Amino acid sequence: MLLKCVILDVLFTLVILPLEPTGAPQTVTVRVTSSRSISVSWDPVIVDDRNGIVKGYKVNYQALPNEPSNAPQAVTVSATSSRSISVSWDPVVADDRNGIIRGYIVSYQALPNGHLVAKILNITNEEQNNRQTVTLAGLNEFTNYSIGVLAFTIFGNGPASVGQVVETLEDKPSGAPQAVTVNVTSSRGISVSWDPVVADDRNGIIKGYILHLALRIIVFKNRRRNKGN
Ligand SMILES: *[C@@H]1O[C@H](CO)[C@@H](O)[C@H](O)[C@H]1NC(C)=O
Ligand SMILES: *[C@@H]1O[C@H](CO)[C@@H](O)[C@H](O)[C@H]1NC(C)=O
Ligand SMILES: *[C@@H]1O[C@H](CO)[C@@H](O)[C@H](O)[C@H]1NC(C)=O
Numbered sequence: 656m657l658l659k660c661v662i663l664d665v666l667f668t669l670v671i672l673p674l675e676p677t678g679a680p681q682t683v684t685v686r687v688t689s690s691r692s693i694s695v696s697w698d699p700v701i702v703d704d705r706n707g708i709v710k711g712y713k714v715n716y717q718a719l720p721n722e723p724s725n726a727p728q729a730v731t732v733s734a735t736s737s738r739s740i741s742v743s744w745d746p747v748v749a750d751d752r753n754g755i756i757r758g759y760i761v762s763y764q765a766l767p768n769g770h771l772v773a774k775i776l777n778i779t780n781e782e783q784n785n786r787q788t789v790t791l792a793g794l795n796e797f798t799n800y801s802i803g804v805l806a807f808t809i810f811g812n813g814p815a816s817v818g819q820v821v822e823t824l825e826d827k828p829s830g831a832p833q834a835v836t837v838n839v840t841s842s843r844g845i846s847v848s849w850d851p852v853v854a855d856d857r858n859g860i861i862k863g864y865i866l867h868l869a870l871r872i873i874v875f876k877n878r879r880r881n882k883g884n
Contacts, residue, residue, distance in 0.1 A: 674706035678701055721808070740763075762774075797822065833853065
């Protein structure tokens with residue numbers, strides 16, 4: 656096998672042109688100055704790397720996608736029945752979305768100490784600017800609920816709106832009065848007393864009671880039947 660080695664002689668021509676700086680500015684520091692501004696400072700390019708007179712600097716920056724930095728706006732809550740509440744809101748303002756809003760979480764809690772429940776609403780890209788409404792169902796009658804809404808991107812959840820309190824509507828009681836007792840007080844009178852319906856079963860403010868009296872007539876039959884043929 657033959658190995659071929661070729662040596663090329665190349666001629667260089669040296670031309671001196673104004674060049675770009677060959678080094679970057681030094682000790683760049685970035686400081687957050689408010690929720691919506693940052694300050695950037697730096698030392699000059701070192702003299703040897705300037706390759707001429709530096710005429711200016713260009714600061715490149717890019718907002719990275721993140722979770723929303725604000726809550727949905729104009730949240731309204733209203734009871735639609737004794738067991739449901741309607742919740743509506745406007746989107747997070749565009750500057751505070753920090754990405755595509757993927758959906759909302761409505762969290763609610765029966766006061767004073769119910770469990771916190773979260774309802775998720777996914778939205779599409781086309782719905783970014785729409786006012787949204789959800790109905791919370793299966794709630795307790797005549798109960799205060801505290802309700803908040805937050806928006807999320809794929810990076811996480813934004814802050815929730817300030818909790819708003821609304822009371823579900825009243826309904827008829829779901830339990831009877833307790834410990835009913837009846838005493839005969841005379842040949843023509845009886846007295847009846849009872850304890851209230853238990854608080855959880857009242858479902859509203861009790862306005863009164865209705866007593867049902869049934870007259871039971873007992874007829875004694877004492878006529879004898881003749882058994883003879
Ligand atoms: C919302 O989207 C998530 C992720 O795609 C999915 O797991 C979830 O079931 C959806 N929820 C509803 C209520 O559609
Ligand atoms: C709801 O809260 C308000 C204000 O604290 C209170 O006056 C009202 O009685 C509460 N409603 C119920 C059903 O507990
Ligand atoms: C019925 O009589 C009992 C015994 O005297 C008494 O304790 C109770 O309060 C009476 N109930 C009514 C409804 O009068």
